[in-house]
Amino acid sequence: MTRESPILRLIQNLTGTADEMTFIQTKSGIHKPQTLADTVRPDFPILHREVHGKPLVYLDNAATSQKPHAVIHALEHYYSHYNSNVHRGVHTLSSEATDAYEGAREKIAKFVNAASSQEIIYARNATEAINLVAYSWGLSNLQRGDEVILTVMEHHSNLIPWQLVAQKTGARLQFVQLTPEEEFDFGHYQSLVNEKTKLVSVSHVSNTLGCINPIKDIVGLAHQYGAKVLVDACQSAPHLPLDVQDLDCDWLVASGHKMCAPTGIGFLYGKLNLLRSMPPFLGGGEMIADVFLENSTYADLPHKFEAGTPAIAEAIALGAAVDYLTNIGMDKIHAYEAELTTYLFEKLIQIPQVKIYGPKPPKDRAALASFTSGDVHPHDLSTMLDQSGIAIRAGHHCTQPLHRFIKAQSTARASLYFYNTKEEIDTFIASLQESIEFFDSIFS
């Protein structure tokens, strides 16, 4: 790396971002700006392995993200130095574990701009967090004649819990459909909301279409009718700056493993008074105040909803992941991913057999592309790409009703994160083209 060259100085002057920009020297001696991925890739050990003799190209980030050293280290450090149960003992280890566990909660609260860390409940993942709201709030607040609005693009995790609650309470499920561009149809949503609407539960970003839903407007309209809004932020928390107070949503859920943290940890954000009014979900240790044989009183928030020994190491590592993302900056992550997305779509659109679902850039959208490729079944395609070290998802991505709606039996999905590069997209596109040609040659 050098900052002395006159050409460099010239580029820096022209771009006007000399202070922020760093440059790397390529083999040919030409300097190119260092991308975010160039900076962070050394932090992710797994990105340097090979698959079938080829460098791994990991494009399945919407399913789960890879983990940086900082997160792996947080797990290792906890088990090596202060493994102990939280909120129990008075010994040093327990106090250190409790501090780290509660410290991580503070970090998450800050990450989503919650008013208080009491509004952050640890859960196993977003699925468990949605089930918490469905069973605790849903079963005690919904009744026959009430309406719950979901969308046809929901992940099964934001569909099945409400089907179960609807079956038990007699509440009716309504589904917002898609515009011709395959985005949230706000007009249709407006036609569905009414005085009977008690809840709107919607994904922030679709894991299949990649559209970013207008949460503020959705919340604004729902609140006019006194309905609550739950936001599934699984595909937004890892990629976009989040501000729950600005969104004004009543609940928001996310899974840690999609945002550089380990599996087995996620969180529920809820407005304090709302969480206070909700009965416990799971009963057991940790969530109690006074216990008698016949009845008990419950702990205050957030512990009322955290029965049993929690995933302590995972929660602490989620805190480390939040630190890692915050240090990079969510704005920077989103901007870099937008650049990658534009590049991915430019390349994909050039392949005639490829049909992409969801809105296209320059529309602001998530860094993923779900597509079909002519006669090549996504499974067969995925197996071919895997032989070149490229990991994509093939199937229904846990959105079977959406696939029925867009009339695709299954799709292939390439999903990016801030450590992916344009070179990786080139590798993917080349292998995709080769696979399509291979199948075409067999079929013709």
Place this chain on the structure above:
Amino acid sequence: MNTTNLRDLYQQVILEHYKKPKHRGKTNPVDRYQKGHNPSCGDTIELTLQLDPNGDRVTDIKFEGEGCAIALASVDLMAGALVGKTIDEALDAIGTFQQMMKGEGEFPKEQRKLNVMKGVAQFPVRIKCANLGWHTLKAALQMTGEAKLADFVSNEAEL
């Protein structure tokens, strides 16, 4: 691409059976009907069987549905190989196929055509695809009573 094994597999199997399946459709009459699906990917097939009057021999097998090349080629090959077999013989063949998917054994000379599927065993995540039709046939053969709109059988539990 380092895909020699895969290319061999696809070339042998797909050519004949994926693009130009011989056993697509519905049997007439439908003596057995069974839907099978692969919940992890959504692939679904509908299998219909025609049995002889005694109900102990399979006289026709047809399939409909959507799936990947491996799933559809496998079910088409299966139908071709098992028409005319007794129910016990067909059940034996299903056992042999499922063993073969575990990398153990293969079909005898007279059914050697089925051995082209052997290569799938090298791709563990695709074994479910190859097994979809066979698993569905097993459920159809073990069904008792009249042909009816049976529930899906999922091949998640096996293999």
